[in-house]
Amino acid sequence: MPSDKFLLIKAWSYILWNDVEHVLSQLLIAELTGRTPVVYWPTYCLHNGFINTNGFELYFEPVSEYSIFDVAKSEYTYYPPVWDEDNLLMDDPDRDKLVYRNIGDILSRKENVVVGDVYFDLYDLIPYIKKDNPAYGMTVNQIYSYLFHKYIRLKQxxxxxxxxxxxxxxxxxxxxxxxxxxxxxxxxxxxxxxxxxxxxxxxxxxxxxxxxxxxxxxxxxxxxxxxxxxxxxxxxxxxxxxxxxxxxxxxxxxxxxxxxxxxxxxxxxxxxxxxxxxxxxxxxxxxxxxxxxxxxxxxxxxxxxxxxxxxxxxxxxxxxxxxxxxxxxxxxxxxxxxxxxxxxxxxxxxxxxxxxxxxTIQKRNSPFAKAKKLFNKLLKR
Incomplete structure (x- = not known):
């Protein structure tokens, strides 16, 4: 992977395994785009109990040899454009609006650092998997399993x-x-x-x-x-x-x-x-x-x-x-x-x-009740 093309994967929710699932889908994006993944769970994440500590690495080994400080450089360009080298440790309060965060844009960007802070379901990423990727032809569960065993390693x-x-x-x-x-x-x-x-x-x-x-x-x-x-x-x-x-x-x-x-x-x-x-x-x-x-x-x-x-x-x-x-x-x-x-x-x-x-619903007007009602109505004519 190029040493100046990164995918910075930030926390997405306040639930540990939701965040891991988010990391896995972002790791697939890193593979599809040839970017080096860097995972950073900042201090607002509930699983991070220490100031200026990467919450992900409190539990798991890094997914690459790089850290967030390696991707925070003045000469680097960033996407979405809300990010720069000075605010990477922060959260974007408008991320849920999904501005600049559709899958097509994320997969095609040329900037040095793309920040992944919203969740993409693997179902939506499967159409972009090419034949040279090991995940090609797998089911969603199989892809999650492949990514999990490749990247997720617990602390000793x-x-x-x-x-x-x-x-x-x-x-x-x-x-x-x-x-x-x-x-x-x-x-x-x-x-x-x-x-x-x-x-x-x-x-x-x-x-x-x-x-x-x-x-x-x-x-x-x-x-x-x-x-x-x-x-x-x-x-x-x-x-x-x-x-x-x-x-x-x-x-x-x-x-x-x-x-x-x-x-x-x-x-x-x-x-x-x-x-x-x-x-x-x-x-x-x-x-x-x-x-x-x-x-x-x-x-x-x-x-x-x-x-x-x-x-x-x-x-x-x-x-x-x-x-x-x-x-x-x-x-x-x-x-x-x-x-x-x-x-x-x-x-x-x-x-x-x-x-x-x-x-559950009390179905008073079942098909049988409707037929009976119609029959009685016809009899009265």
Whole structure:
């Protein structure tokens, strides 16, 4: 790669695995454009607990031999034009407007430094992959897996902590099922008819069949549900766990959750089968997204990484299709078919997070009711 052509990859969100997913898609852009990647998570990122420290390198090894200080030079040109050598450590408050940030521009720029601070889905990048790139012809999951194993390397102290826990609690326990259960979205209910929910960070999403669908398990809401009912968040997990326990004689369940209430529920139901790390979890009345405000924030990131990597080391996995952590587990190794699944609600070809309550619709005017009404109307004539 040319030594004066860089892609500076900045943080995108406040969720660790969302930011890693963003890094992976930007690394593909670096490969497609022949640029040297440099990852920098600045001080506004919740995972960075130290002033003037690269948050990414608190957890991972650098993706290249260059740092942000190598790309901040007065003689360099920058794109988008909001950037220069003096403000690279800052955030652009207008980045969500996506000005100067469409894929075509990013891939075709001639400036020395292109800054990647918005998220591009790999689905949108696939058409630009040429035959000479190793990712050519791969599915989205396969591309994420290829990029992850090529670029993402944990710090040695984190690896040692993960391996120590695995040897002590999971390695000799027979078949182990990892289960990732997100805290219920208690403040929000999804209306399956309108698809609306106010204030949630999750949104229903349409989807198309793909080669990656084998990982996903839907819980379909019938189109003509006979009565109004609330389907409770995370309820389908226990049925799926029972299937694995019965079929594979599961000995231990490694539970990954950000909710103390979920941990208590699972301990009560499964007893000594439950294994969990001692990471900090939210109480029922605590907002989960603020858990990253530890005094030492690096510990918060380590706990998330530790849970994720340990889940990938288990024999089986059940996760949440709307969770970046769950998706990370699925790309960390080549799971045998049926050994890993991601759960979601489905209604009218839209997916909803499994950790949200779903309001089903009372269909009073079903096709049968409409036919009966029309028949009675004709009889009165």
């Amino acid at each position: 102290d984190i690896i040692a902590e993960i391996n120590g826990f695995y040897r002590s609690w999971l390695s000799d326990e027979g078949p182990v099922l990892a289960v990732h259960v997100c805290a219920p979205e208690k403040d929000y209910e999804y209306n399956a008819e309108s698809g609306r929910v106010e204030g949630s960070r999750f949104y229903p999403k349409g989807y198309q069949n793909s080669k990656d669908d084998k990982l996903q398990t839907r819980f379909k809401i019938p189109l003509f549900w006979r009565k109004r009912e609330i389907l409770k968040a995370n309820a389908p997990y226990h049925g799926e766990i029972k299937k694995y326990v019965d079929k594979y004689d599961i000995k231990k369940i490694f539970l990954v959750t950000n909710s103390q209430a979920v941990l208590n529920e699972y301990k009560q139901k499964y007893g000594s089968m439950i294994v969990a790390t001692k990471s900090k979890r939210a109480e029922e009345d605590e907002k989960v997204k603020y858990l990253d405000s530890y005094i030492v924030k690096r510990r918060a990131g380590i706990d998330i990484l530790k849970d994720t990597y340990l889940a990938s080391m288990c024999d089986f996995f059940i996760g949440n299709d709307f969770s970046s952590l769950s998706h990370a587990v699925t790309i960390m190794k080549d799971w045998p078919e049926g050994n890993a699944k991601l759960l979601y609600w489905e209604y009218r070809r839209k997916k909803y997070p499994i950790n949200a309550d779903i309001i």
